[in-house]
Amino acid sequence: MKIRTLLAATLFTLALILAVIGVAGIYGIHSTNDALASASENVPTVMAVLAQQEDIARARLQLDRVTAGQAVASATTLASATALISESDRAWTSYTAFPAGDDEKRLAADVAHARDNLLNKGIEPLMSALKSSDTQSSSALAYVTLPKLYATFSDATAKLSQFQAEDSARLVQEGIAREQKTMLLTISVTLLGVLCAVASWVILRNAISKPLAAATEHFGAIEAGNLTSQIVIARDDELGGLLRSLAKMQGSLRDTVMTIRTGVDHVADAADEIASGNGDLSKRTEEQAASLRGDSGEHGRADRDGKTDGG
Known part of the structure; x- marks a missing residue:
């Protein structure tokens, strides 16, 4: 009713x-x-x-x-x-x-x-x-x-x-x-x-007060960040419609949070991969620099040796 x-x-x-x-x-x-x-x-x-x-x-x-x-x-x-x-x-x-x-x-x-x-x-x-x-x-x-x-x-x-x-x-x-x-x-x-x-x-209390108290409790849980509380809908009146809308809003917020969390996880994974790639690149760069320094030293010694022999 x-x-x-x-x-x-x-x-x-x-x-x-x-x-x-x-x-x-x-x-x-x-x-x-x-x-x-x-x-x-x-x-x-x-x-x-x-x-x-x-x-x-x-x-x-x-x-x-x-x-x-x-x-x-x-x-x-x-x-x-x-x-x-x-x-x-x-x-x-x-x-x-x-x-x-x-x-x-x-x-x-x-x-x-x-x-x-x-x-x-x-x-x-x-x-x-x-x-x-x-x-x-x-x-x-x-x-x-x-x-x-x-x-x-x-x-x-x-x-x-x-x-x-x-x-x-x-x-x-x-x-x-x-x-x-x-x-x-x-x-x-x-x-x-x-x-x-x-x-x-009694009838109005069961029809209005209790559902409003339940809805207020669910709003408080959502405000506190709890999106897992179960919203029971056992009526087909205006307050039942309110609880259905609240349940939909809770589900939408939960989906949005999950989507954001998944995106954050992807970004974190990508950041980890970038950091790992940067590390490998830095290592290879250092190795190449060391190799170049070694080659340069050998060429310098060879030149000095050549000059000594000519003199």
Whole structure:
């Protein structure tokens, strides 16, 4: 694999991991926000259900006090009970405006039915009996009819409130589960990124650092005059091309040195031959000079002898 391809693949892998980490983080934030939003949407519905029950309970308490003779059945007392019933109606209307699932709608329908029975068959007849001072009817309604109707209403409301609490808890747990999944995913991808970074370092070290160190070592050997070190080429990338060029340069330098050395040897041999020839020539020259000197001496003596004889 080419080094530029390896670098591109490494950078692309790291960029992809960073992108996955970013997407995982965004997904986790979005999922957690959705879960929190769903849980927060349950708060107004829970408050509305509790408010409508509390207002009815307060209205019933006032009517029970009047029935028991603890309060006067004045217009103010009955008007206060009526106002509480109106507040309960508004709270219930606000609850029904919120979206709900099928299970919650079924429980809400039970509450609505029990609530209507409580109002239409218990509280309103009791208020009418109190207004008309019908003690017998008000007592029967307050102590017999109303408790049964209120118990049914209270049970239905408790079931609805319990469902809302469980649904809110479920939403919170879903949010926690999503957060944990996102955290696990983020940690996993981060660890994968670290492993990829380490693997990339090892791969790039083997692909670049080691070959460069080997090439530097060969350059140092050549600089020191060692042209016999073996250059091993086991790759086909840019650094492999560099090592091949280095091997060729080493071979060329070795051939050049051998050529120069051979030439020097030839010159030395020729010089030796010239020196030997010069020696022989000098010897022969000396011998000839000596021979000439000898001949000259003999001729000189002969001449002297001749002159002596003539005299």
